[in-house]
Amino acid sequence: MKCAKEYSALTRKRSLLMLFIIFGLSIILLSQCTKSVQQPEKTITDKVVTGVGKNNDTTSILESQTLKVTVSMQPAEFALLQKQSDEYTKNNEDIHVELKNIPDGYSELKKANQMGDAPDLMLMDNLWVNEFAALGFLRPIDEFFTGEQQSKGIMTLMNQVKWNGYMWAIPKDVDPYILVWNKDIAKENKWQHAPESAEEWIAWNKTLMHPELGKFGIYINPTDPYAILSVLSSFTDEPSQTSYLTSLRDPLIIKKIESFFVPQEEIYNAALLKQNYPAFSANTDPWILLRLGTIAAMVTTVSEYKEHESSYIELAALKTNSLATYETINNGLLKGRSYAISSRSKNEILAINWIKEMTSVGTDLIVWDEAKLLRSIPTAYLATPISNDANSNSYSWLINHGKALPVEPETNKKISTFKNEWNQVWQGKQNFSSFLESSAKLWIENKSSFSYLSP
Numbered sequence: 372m373k374c375a376k377e378y379s380a381l382t383r384k385r386s387l388l389m390l391f392i393i394f395g396l397s398i399i400l401l402s403q404c405t406k407s408v409q410q411p412e413k414t415i416t417d418k419v420v421t422g423v424g425k426n427n428d429t430t431s432i433l434e435s436q437t438l439k440v441t442v443s444m445q446p447a448e449f450a451l452l453q454k455q456s457d458e459y460t461k462n463n464e465d466i467h468v469e470l471k472n473i474p475d476g477y478s479e480l481k482k483a484n485q486m487g488d489a490p491d492l493m494l495m496d497n498l499w500v501n502e503f504a505a506l507g508f509l510r511p512i513d514e515f516f517t518g519e520q521q522s523k524g525i526m527t528l529m530n531q532v533k534w535n536g537y538m539w540a541i542p543k544d545v546d547p548y549i550l551v552w553n554k555d556i557a558k559e560n561k562w563q564h565a566p567e568s569a570e571e572w573i574a575w576n577k578t579l580m581h582p583e584l585g586k587f588g589i590y591i592n593p594t595d596p597y598a599i600l601s602v603l604s605s606f607t608d609e610p611s612q613t614s615y616l617t618s619l620r621d622p623l624i625i626k627k628i629e630s631f632f633v634p635q636e637e638i639y640n641a642a643l644l645k646q647n648y649p650a651f652s653a654n655t656d657p658w659i660l661l662r663l664g665t666i667a668a669m670v671t672t673v674s675e676y677k678e679h680e681s682s683y684i685e686l687a688a689l690k691t692n693s694l695a696t697y698e699t700i701n702n703g704l705l706k707g708r709s710y711a712i713s714s715r716s717k718n719e720i721l722a723i724n725w726i727k728e729m730t731s732v733g734t735d736l737i738v739w740d741e742a743k744l745l746r747s748i749p750t751a752y753l754a755t756p757i758s759n760d761a762n763s764n765s766y767s768w769l770i771n772h773g774k775a776l777p778v779e780p781e782t783n784k785k786i787s788t789f790k791n792e793w794n795q796v797w798q799g800k801q802n803f804s805s806f807l808e809s810s811a812k813l814w815i816e817n818k819s820s821f822s823y824l825s826p
Contacts, residue, residue, distance in 0.1 A: 437467045438721045439490035441483075443476030448742040452729070455737070459728050466721060477783065484508040484713070491716040492725070494543065497531040497707040497775075498782045504539040505780040510714045511537040515723045527775045528707045528747050534780070540709035541726055542747035544738070547769040548601040548703035550589070550687045551676050552668035553661055565668065565687035569606050569627050576634040579667045582646040588634070589668040590657060593648045593797050596790040597704050598670045603628065603810065604702040604774060605689050615777055619811040629803050641799040648797070672706065673766065677743035686762055688769055701772035707747060745770065777814060785813045 444452065449472045456468050471490065473479045477499055483489045489508065503509050516538060525545065532540040552565045556579070566572045566589070576588035591598050600616075606628050607618045618624055629639040633647060651657055658679040660666040676686055689703040710726045712719055728734065730746075738744050740756055745766055757763055776782060792809055795801040 436465050436721070437469060438492065438718050438725055439469045439471070440492040440494075440725070441471045441473060441476075441480065441490040442494040443473050444494075445742075446472075448738075448744070451738065451741055455729060455734055456725070459725065466725075468725065481508075487715065489713040489715055491713055491718045492722045493711050493713065494708055495540070495711055496783075497528065497540070497542070497709055498778060498786065500532045500540045500709060500711060501534045501778050502780045502783055503711065504534045504537070508714055509539045509711045510716070510719065511539060512541060512712060512723070513538050515719070516541055525747055525770055527705060527770075527773065528709075531707065531775055531778045532709050532711075534778075540711035541730065542707055542709045543730055544744040545705050545707040545747050545770060546672045546674050546744060547705050547766075547773050548597060548670060548672055548689060549676060549769065550668055550689050550703075551661065551671055551684050552687060553664050553666070553683060554685050555683060556664045556667045565685065568691055569631070572605065573627065573631050573634060575667060576631055576647075580634050580647055582643075582649070585665060587647065587660070587666045589631075589670070590661075590666045591648055591670045592657075593645075593650050593793075596786055596793065597706055599793055600776070600789070601689050601702055601704045601774075602631075602670055603807075604704075605691055606631070607702075615774070615814045616811050617815055619807040625804050625807055628807065632803070639803055641796075641802065644803075645797055645799065673745060673769070674743040686765060688765070688772075699772075701769060701774065703769060703773055705770065705773040705775050707775075709747075789813060 440456075442449065442452065449470075453470055456470060460466055460468055469490075476495060480489070480493050480495060480499075481503070484503065484506070495503070500509070525542070528542040528545055529538070532538060532542060550565055557563070557565070560578060562575075566575050572589060579586060579588035581587075591602055593599075603616060603619065606624055607616060619628075633639055633641075633643045635643055657666060657669060658675075661669055662681055662683050670689065673686075676684075688701050690699050690701050710722075710730075712722050716722060732746070732748070736746075736756060739746065745757075757766070760766070776786075789810060792801065792806055796803055796806045
């Protein structure tokens with residue numbers, strides 16, 4: 372009996388000991404669990420969150436609030452954009468914007484996209500948008516830019532950034548091609564206005580083109596393909612965008628164009644083209660020559676005209692009167708730029724909010740005042756300072772009646788081909804008629820070799 376009692380007491384002691392051991396282990400485990408529950412607080416403190424972006428990657432809060440924007444601008448315009456962006460970030464302290472200005476927008480942006488290193492947001496020529504979209508570099512922005520908002524824009528520009536049923540970019544600005552002319556030179560020759568027909572264009576050059584004397588008629592920068600295309604269009608009778616430059620095959624039109632570019636001889640002389648349209652060096656300012664009357668007129672853009680505005684110079688449209696429809700046609704191309712979002716970006720909302728601020732009416736009016744670029748929304752022309760400009764009605768007409776190149780994924784490639792062939796003509800290595808024939812083919816043959824990617 373005594374042994375049984377001693378055994379029972381020993382068992383109770385062991386049970387108590389086991390209980391204390393279990394209790395101690397429970398405290399240790401509970402302590403560890405508490406630490407693991409508190410761990411996410413440390414994660415947040417270290418600026419890391421989970422589930423940011425499309426792929427639910429673990430991304431830094433600082434990184435998720437950084438917007439990378441790449442543009443290609445003149446230094447003065449870029450400085451203005453930096454100033455406006457800084458104002459935006461001051462009012463949105465949790466957002467950081469990295470702006471980068473590159474010299475060759477097309478090549479550098481295409482390479483960055485191919486390498487998977489594209490910025491969130493890109494400012495690009497409207498003619499690049501279709502190509503970048505077809506290659507899968509962009510994301511559609513229809514969900515951010517509603518039909519009502521789209522209807523407020525300039526439809527010619529809106530159509531340039533649409534492809535495959537989607538909208539791929541938000542138009543920022545537009546720069547129409549125009550003719551500027553010296554009023555005194557016109558008056559000396561008893562002309563009351565700028566040339567308005569193929570015959571008048573030829574007459575100006577026959578009278579005023581004398582490069583051997585240092586005198587030039589209607590000057591065109593031989594390195595600007597858009598200016599050359601605008602001039603060629605002025606010799607056609609094509610109000611429709613779908614038939615752009617197709618009549619360049621017409622022998623009568625070819626003869627008129629040759630007579631305009633080389634008016635000194637009845638038969639086209641290739642050697643004279645480069646003399647009539649020299650590529651001026653950086654030390655020679657064609658705007659000074661225009662004011663002096665050395666150049667009688669010049670094909671340029673509205674922004675360039677505003678930058679060099681003078682009482683001696685007048686603005687005019689590159690217009691002709693259609694014999695088929697009896698309507699006045701503006702042949703000046705509309706050169707526009709738009710903001711597009713990379714398909715790899717995880718900051719779509721940041722990008723859209725920044726675009727809205729940078730393209731607001733108030734902001735764009737500052738751009739007009741300082742950088743001389745017209746807005747892509749017509750309502751901006753009703754506000755000052757554009758409405759106070761003496762040519763405000765002309766700007767509206769130029770944009771509403773301006774031509775845009777037919778846009779497809781290979782448009783930029785066609786521009787490069789056109790530029791190279793023009794250079795051969797300018798150097799006297801190709802005759803004008805074959806150049807015009809190949810130029811017409813460029814816009815007739817719309818077949819593309821792209822492997823399109825659906826969004």
